[in-house]
Amino acid sequence: MTDFHFDPYSPAVDADPFPYYQRLRDEFPCFWSEEAQMWILSRYQDIVSAGQDWQTYSSASGNLMTELPGRAGSTLGSSDPPKHDRLRGLIQHAFMKRNLMALEEPIRAVAQEVFGQLKGAREFDFKDVSAQFTVKVLMAALGLPMGDEAIVDEKIVRENAVLMVQSDARTRAKGPEHIAAFNWMKDYAAQVIALRRAEPRNDLISNFALAEIDGDRLDDNEVLLTTTTLIMAGVESLGRIIMMFAYNQAPPDQARQAVVHNPALLPDAIEESLRFNTSAQRFRRRLMKDVELHGQTMKEGDFVCLAYGSGNRDERQYPNPDVYDISRKPRGHLGFGGGVHACLGTAIARLAVKIAFEEFHLVVPQYRRVADQLPWMPSSTFRSPLVLQLTTAA
């Protein structure tokens, strides 16, 4: 018996999951969490194996640690092949690297506008600029109505996207405010879909809303929930990746200054940030059959957490894993997950983060974190500070 606990709902795990991960990997590589009522896999090799075996580790019962009502089974992340492949086939072309070239200029214009506001600033919350940047980039990428055409203020889209992925630390479930945000986003997505169906454009949501595969149109619920998820994943995931990159770069050390002086190092630094400490920490699967692992028997129907954030710190895969080393080139990291469900937005995320920091560094070449202890978002799935106060003082 052991007194070790791993509670993905606890504020201590929100604030610093890494000591827990270390014990999980070393002592309890296949661990039943009473608090979460699921198995926790924490070693790189086990997570990669599970991520590729969708027949055994199913996503159809939901992939978020704390799932939203009615979502499981109808989105990309929460469905298995062949349905998954059918949904994905409709949209993945838009997210391929070579098809994103047209977005480079608009993204840079957004970055110049947003980060330009920081000229002369001495202290600021990085979240304010990263959130503005993210929502504008996402609206441009997905073709959400903006400017004169906007149906709501982008601030409201942002606030609801942030809220819908959180869960209540006390009840361990989605609270009324989280469900309300999710429902708001669904209503918003429904309005956008209706708008694009009435007057289609050459944008992602128009194509998706009107798509047919073998004469079979996606049903309304699939269009609606997948669109909702694209907005959520876009606003939230991209926003948090940017926040975590700023966080990782902010302590006053060589890595940050090297990147400021030589922007060509940004892509490698971004990859290392995605490995070292990023937002997508834990996703969930459900077993379709019994699995024996590390002397434990996980039963068909059990939920399993794939702790990507732990796999990324596994010394069995990455030497000196707790060191943030921008020259590491951590190929195969799990910052975007892996297997059939690996993040659809990897190319646009990499592009947007790179442009964001190229422009940010031009305006703010020197910065560091004001506080060491930060307030962290309550989430069993994601990791991100709620506030990231930076100062330009030396």
Added chain:
Amino acid sequence: MTQITYIEASGQSTTVDLPDGWNLMQGAIVNGVEGILGECGGSCACATCHCYVDEARLGDLPPASASELDMLENVAAERRANSRLACQLKASPALAGLILNLPAIQE
């Protein structure tokens, strides 16, 4: 474990043992094979794990899915009859000893 050999365009050859069920893109990345990028992480969405399969072994592989065929249209190097995406091939006893030749460019 299944033995797979990757031969890069430079001639550099790497033979590895992969756990069954691992896809051959992941197997290359984890073992430091440079000729495969796998930018999308293995979800058949980037065409940067293009490989040429030993012709004699084509019959041992499961046929390419519609999405793989679709994505093969986007490969950077010449597409040939034995072109496959390594992320869509999973290590299994049927593939033991398979040799993959890698193109000079992936993007």
